Amino acid sequence: MTHLFSCIHISQRVRQLTVAMATAVACGASLAAGPAIFKDADLKLGEQLIAQNKCTQCHVSKVGGDGSAMYKPQGRINEAGLLRGMVEQCNSMLNLQMFPEEVTAVAAVLNRDHYRFAK
Numbered sequence: 027m028t029h030l031f032s033c034i035h036i037s038q039r040v041r042q043l044t045v046a047m048a049t050a051v052a053c054g055a056s057l058a059a060g061p062a063i064f065k066d067a068d069l070k071l072g073e074q075l076i077a078q079n080k081c082t083q084c085h086v087s088k089v090g091g092d093g094s095a096m097y098k099p100q101g102r103i104n105e106a107g108l109l110r111g112m113v114e115q116c117n118s119m120l121n122l123q124m125f126p127e128e129v130t131a132v133a134a135v136l137n138r139d140h141y142r143f144a145k
């Protein structure tokens with residue numbers, strides 16, 4: 027009887043390991059890909075727009091340093107969609123007249139350099 031019992035035990039263990047491995051693979055994939063909304067973002071364009079629109083300059087004048095203290099990944103903006111929304115809000119508030127794909131590009135760069143949301 028003890029033999030049968032330990033066999034069941036081992037097969038459960040194998041199943042747990044398989045699930046753990048599958049999860050690790052899935053997480054690795056989503057980490058490499060990043061948030062779906064930034065999948066086709068033009069990062070070069072985003073960098074240009076950030077420089078051009080003086081985003082950093084103004085943030086530095088508010089928070090000092092290199093301005094990156096303005097970006098608070100642990101704050102109320104806690105996922106990619108909200109980050110893009112915030113950039114869109116700045117876009118209209120400051121009347122920057124960026125196109126939707128430009129807003130996406132800017133948000134994608136901020137995510138890559140500061141927020142690092144995986145989804």
Ligand code: HEC
Nearest residue numbers: 079080081084085088096097098099101103112113116132
């Ligand atoms: C004229 C000054 C000014 C300019 C220009 C400016 N910002 Fe900001 N930005 C601010 C201020 C002030 C805040 C803080 C607002 C708050 O906390 O409610 C802020 C906050 C933000 C946040 C939210 C940070 C967080 O994690 O809470 C993001 C994202 C952001 N700005 C992006 C941009 C981008 C991108 C640009 C350029 C396209 C830009 N800003 C240009 C002044 C500016």
